[in-house]
Amino acid sequence: EKLGIALVGLGNYSSGQLAPALQETKLCKLSGIVTGTPQKEQEWAQKYNIPDSNIYNYETYDQIADNDDIDIIYVVLPNSMHAEYTIRAAEAGKHVICEKPMATSAKDCQRMIDACNQANRKLSIGYRLHFEPHNKEMMRLGRNEVLGPVQQMSGTFSFPLNDPDAWRLDKKMAGGGPLMDVGIYIVQASLYTMGQLPTSVKAWDETKDHETFSEVEGTIRWNLNFPNNVVLQADSSYEDRGNNFRMEAANGWAELSPAYSYGGIKGETSEGPMDFPQVNQQALQMDDFARCIIEDDQTIVPGEMGKRDMIILDSIYESAETGSEVSLEFDKDGDFID
Numbered sequence: 230e231k232l233g234i235a236l237v238g239l240g241n242y243s244s245g246q247l248a249p250a251l252q253e254t255k256l257c258k259l260s261g262i263v264t265g266t267p268q269k270e271q272e273w274a275q276k277y278n279i280p281d282s283n284i285y286n287y288e289t290y291d292q293i294a295d296n297d298d299i300d301i302i303y304v305v306l307p308n309s310m311h312a313e314y315t316i317r318a319a320e321a322g323k324h325v326i327c328e329k330p331m332a333t334s335a336k337d338c339q340r341m342i343d344a345c346n347q348a349n350r351k352l353s354i355g356y357r358l359h360f361e362p363h364n365k366e367m368m369r370l371g372r373n374e375v376l377g378p379v380q381q382m383s384g385t386f387s388f389p390l391n392d393p394d395a396w397r398l399d400k401k402m403a404g405g406g407p408l409m410d411v412g413i414y415i416v417q418a419s420l421y422t423m424g425q426l427p428t429s430v431k432a433w434d435e436t437k438d439h440e441t442f443s444e445v446e447g448t449i450r451w452n453l454n455f456p457n458n459v460v461l462q463a464d465s466s467y468e469d470r471g472n473n474f475r476m477e478a479a480n481g482w483a484e485l486s487p488a489y490s491y492g493g494i495k496g497e498t499s500e501g502p503m504d505f506p507q508v509n510q511q512a513l514q515m516d517d518f519a520r521c522i523i524e525d526d527q528t529i530v531p532g533e534m535g536k537r538d539m540i541i542l543d544s545i546y547e548s549a550e551t552g553s554e555v556s557l558e559f560d561k562d563g564d565f566i567d
């Protein structure tokens with residue numbers, strides 16, 4: 230019997246990626262939906278064969294507590310809503326997957342971790358690239374010093390945001406701009422390649438169009454400093470396009486380009502091209518979480534990792550605002566390194 234997942238928020242990511250992935254999963258399936266749009270209830274019920282009893286809206290959300298078909302709630306809402314809907318999911322007795330970025334502050338991340346611990350429920354973040362073979366190879370090459378110790382890293386993740394009404398432009402809803410949305414992937418890549426926590430950060434707001442990007446940054450650049458003088462040089466933008474990650478090691482290099490896409494990821498090293506299959510990242514990610522629940526195992530992408538990354542993002546913004554280098558301090562549950 231597969232575990233049942235309910236998707237909360239049926240926007241682009243749920244409809245374009247997660248629901249299709251849930252047709253391929255082996256240990257979990259799409260059992261329920263939570264939506265504020267009545268028209269979507271009908272559409273999704275028909276397309277995915279979801280019974281009326283498993284369809285909820287934002288008023289009836291907490292009643293999922295009484296539904297045995299639903300084991301996992303997957304929060305796919307705008308960033309500022311992640312904390313509330315994760316905490317309420319835990320209080321309803323459900324395990325939770327929460328999309329990235331985990332929340333809009335490290336404090337909220339801690340509340341989410343605490344709520345899941347108190348309810349004795351598991352919490353994971355939608356960090357799909359931990360299940361992607363080329364990115365896993367980058368982790369192996371970096372951490373095992375296969376090409377010698379890592380000396381330098383660089384990355385870009387940018388796309389032109391063309392919807393002027395998007396919640397992504399609203400500071401309250403999004404918590405920030407491209408850094409929160411996609412720059413987080415470069416931060417992630419640098420940590421999983423190094424297998425170490427960074428020590429400090431320096432950042433620069435390089436927004437071009439201040440009219441469109443009046444609340445959140447349009448473009449941001451940062452240097453993330455690791456022990457032994459290793460630096461990640463990164464940038465992220467809603468005003469440009471780019472998708473890559475590169476590391477220089479003592480005896481060679483490795484690069485992913487594109488690095489963070491849902492498919493079509495390509496990798497190359499100083500030894501030659503990487504040869505790995507394309508996978509359904511979301512299916513693997515959700516199946517691994519289901520396996521963790523079934524076997525009572527630890528997820529490799531827990532809330533603690535989401536909180537750690539939020540501490541780093543907060544510090545990047547602090548440095549961009551103050552113009553000073555900011556030391557990173559990872560408090561309780563934030564010092565996660567797997």
Ligand code: NAD
Pocket residue numbers: 238239240241242243265305306307308328329330355356357396410
């Ligand atoms: P989206 O705008 O397409 O969808 C958001 C959904 O939330 C919509 O269905 C909207 O109706 C609903 N919603 C409910 N209450 C709302 C409110 N008060 N204001 C605005 N919308 C409200 O966004 P998306 O691209 O699907 O992103 C959703 C989340 O998923 C974000 O946190 C994002 O960072 C994350 N995401 C992750 C990935 C990934 O690869 N892991 C990819 C895309 C998005």
